[in-house]
Amino acid sequence: MNEAVSRTRSAIEVHEVASEWDVVVCGAGVAGLTFALQLRQRLPGVSIAVVDRLERPLPRAAFKVGEATTEAGAWYLTEVIGIGDYLEQRHVRKLGLRMYFQGDTPGHSLDARPEIGVSRFLTPYAYSVDRGRLENDLRGLLEERAIHLIEGGNVADFQLAADDGAWHEIRIESKTGMRRLHARWLVDGSGRRALLRRRMGLTQHNPGYGSVWFRVATEIDVEDWVAPESESWHSRAGNGARRYHATCHLVGPGYWVWLIALPGGYTSIGIVSNGKDHPYTSFNTPDKCMGWIERNEPLLAAALQGHELCDFAKMPNYSYVTRQAFSASRWACIGEAAAFPDPLYGTGFEVIALSNSMTVNFIEKDFRGTPCAREIDAANRFFTQYCLGLTDAIQSSYDYFGHPVIATLKVLWDTLAGWLFNAPLLTHALYDDPEMRLRLRAETGRFYFLSRRLRRLMNEWSRAQTQMVRLEYLDFTRLPFFRAARQAGFRKEMDAATLLAHHRDSLALMERFTLVIFLLALADCRPGLLARVPDDLRLNAWAVGLDPGRWEVDGLLARDNPRHDLDDMLRPLLSMIRAPVLDRFLESEVVGG
Ligand SMILES: Cc1cc2nc3c(=O)[nH]c(=O)nc-3n(C[C@H](O)[C@H](O)[C@H](O)COP(=O)(O)OP(=O)(O)OC[C@H]3O[C@@H](n4cnc5c(N)ncnc54)[C@H](O)[C@@H]3O)c2cc1C
Incomplete structure (x- = not known):
């Protein structure tokens, strides 16, 4: 000292x-x-x-809310605070995020709802904690x-x-x-x-978003909601992995309901809404909350029958900076x-x-x-x-909750961006290195414009969607680029040159992923326009959009655009998202450049 x-x-x-x-x-x-x-x-x-x-x-x-960590949050608790072994022993290792999108009618059996999640625990681990x-x-x-x-x-x-x-x-x-x-x-x-x-x-303040939550002293396991005869549904979750250990979200337009497994057999349950489709006042008392669950998530209502709430807490307008x-x-x-x-x-x-x-x-x-x-x-x-x-x-993302495929791609986009760009801020103490942040921004500043463009594309898509492109189950662990991004974002001890290269590669990955989303959007609501997309995928990701009248002026198809090879992303995605019109892009053997 x-x-x-x-x-x-x-x-x-x-x-x-x-x-x-x-x-x-x-x-x-x-x-x-x-x-x-x-x-x-x-x-x-x-x-x-x-x-x-x-x-x-x-x-x-039944204490505080905030019971599920991300991988980066868990990294902090494990690597900085040094309580990794303790989390393993006294809390619950989390089987990632799992979502069930609402079908057209509330009450659809769970196996009829589009489902996304992971089928095995990936490192670095995340946890569900008893606060x-x-x-x-x-x-x-x-x-x-x-x-x-x-x-x-x-x-x-x-x-x-x-x-x-x-x-x-x-x-x-x-x-x-x-x-x-x-x-x-x-x-x-x-x-x-x-x-x-x-x-x-x-x-x-960032008003509008509100939440209520409570705990029950029992395991609420979504697997109990589906008959054992539905074997393919039960087995697809993975090798002995229980959906109960995931942070399960029941998702519908403008809302989601969390189910988090806590140590000791408790389950935490909460409703979150952006206040548009489901005003906060429609679920902000225990009675109204149960009525809301009955109407919107009847399977959960049935599972809660006979179980006392250990507590009930609420928070309107929870978001601020x-x-x-x-x-x-x-x-x-x-x-x-x-x-x-x-x-x-x-x-x-x-x-x-x-x-x-x-x-x-x-x-x-x-x-x-x-x-x-x-x-x-x-x-x-x-x-x-x-x-x-x-x-x-x-x-x-809340705006896409009524559209399972769009919401899935947005969750995937946010997850990749979180690992690739946000995790290194923590793991490499970039918060304390403004000079390095400036150098990285010079490499990846364009990511901001890419994400704005993606949002515009998703907004257009959600207005025009036909549901021709559909998914039943998307297992993120079957996406090699998802697994690779998780490893890349948490790589240890990257020096300045490696960090710069990591950010450059990450931007390139997000650029290619934007093009994948663009193709899926076309396949869903403008399949006729796919004929105008060149086989060598010389496309400008910063110019994607569903209005062909803008393609030329925005430079979407400009001849000097780089070629793209999307096979490593499209192929595994198309094995889980049905969009047969895109098979054409799998057949082309294009060299990236
Ligand atoms: C709906 C909702 C869901 C959430 N879900 C998640 C999640 O899944 N994962 C996640 O990571 N985060 C989640 N969060 C965020 C999480 O709750 C917070 O990040 C976390 O609780 C913040 O911890 P804290 O220590 O800052 O505050 P707190 O845990 O609130 O601690 C503040 C402490 O200050 C004490 N205190 C306050 N005033 C005084 C005073 N005047 N004198 C003495 N002591 C005082 C209190 O007793 C308390 O112990 C969620 C938040 C909300 C609203």
Whole structure:
């Protein structure tokens, strides 16, 4: 530890009685707890106090929402926080995301609904977690690592330091009375209470999206909803893999319902809606919620018969992003105190990982005496843009939920983009390397325009779709490019040149995938136009669209477009998505160039 840090330490020892801390974290939710552990690893000599109004034991299962991690979220818990073995032993390994799209009539038997998912566990693993168990156990870890935990302490007020030499003051009320803590750094991990963000009016609201959820003390297993005689349906899930271990989503226009297997035989269930087709007020009480499930997901209603709800919670307008998460005046917001984009893919732990890691870096720099005010400005722009981008990308998917093939391709697109572009931000600490981010943006800045174009194409397709292109079951594990992207996005220790090459290759992959989607869209609603698509697939992915009147002016078919070989994507996809008119493109042996 350098001189600046040891100076702070001795100050703490002198002022221990007055409760002065290098860092005070308000809130011991999963963000505050993992943040404290990460900071302790990085700066063993720094004094840390974590305050939460809740005392142990925290309730099992029916506690907080946010029970399914993504691969990147799990990577953070495993590789950074170091609790991989613990997750394996005490929580549930997740069999990916699984979706059942609504047919024309609610109540369709499950085996008649288009289904997507994975049939085996792929590395890196993701997990379904019992939040009560996780937070209980993380609190125990804090104590083992000499982090001071104040339970049953409500942060009633705080005063930010007036200048650089001063300390923040935090007023805490508990059963035993009131006490004041003084801190060089104030880290807000208070979740939606958002002590700092609210005080400073930093919230950018994204209204409309709402959710309710509850837990039942039984396994709700979708496999029980399909008769055993439907053998092909039962066996296609994979080699002994149980659908119960997937995060199952029952999807219909503008909504999805999650089913998450929790340890100990509990199931978490929640309804999420974009507020358009299914207003929040149509399911925001236990009675209305059960009525809604009866009308829209009767198979689930039947499975819930006779089971008491352990709890019921609700949240209208759940989505928001802060305008500022970090300050050179030595405060920061982490986890939900900073942002919550959307629950669809379970990116909550990713936001936690990013905000925690960035805050740890700034605190380290501060204690090492490295000025970083300008860096913090840039970091705020990066973090808010990241969260806003994530929100926009995820929530645009809701518009396609009534169209199984389009929604499937959008989920696949988002998943690939998440692994290829977002995961390296975390795994290679690119959040702390603005220069490298600039170099990468020079390589992949065009991805933004590609995704806008894709959205436009999907919007056109969803208006014109005929359902001639259909799917019954799409097993992502049978797509070699899906498996390869997962490995590529989580590759370890890429140096600058490898990272640049990875981003270049990833953009090329997304470009080819856009063309695959374009061909499927044509096959579905403009099959006659496929005749105009050249065999060597000299197409411009940034110009795809269903209006042939624009093809020439947009350069879709320009002669100097590169050739594309889509065989490695189209072939496995067409073995699961029915679009026979596209077989022609499988026969061509085209060399990429
Ligand atoms: C509908 C929905 C579904 C979601 N699904 C997922 C998912 O599948 N996967 C995923 O990764 N994320 C999901 N999330 C997000 C997930 O819930 C959050 O990322 C996560 O809970 C945030 O953790 P946190 O520690 O920031 O906040 P919290 O867990 O809320 O912790 C905040 C802590 O601060 C304490 N606190 C608050 N105010 C005070 C005070 N004044 N004094 C003292 N203590 C205080 C509280 O007691 C609490 O323990 C979902 C969110 C929603 C809304």
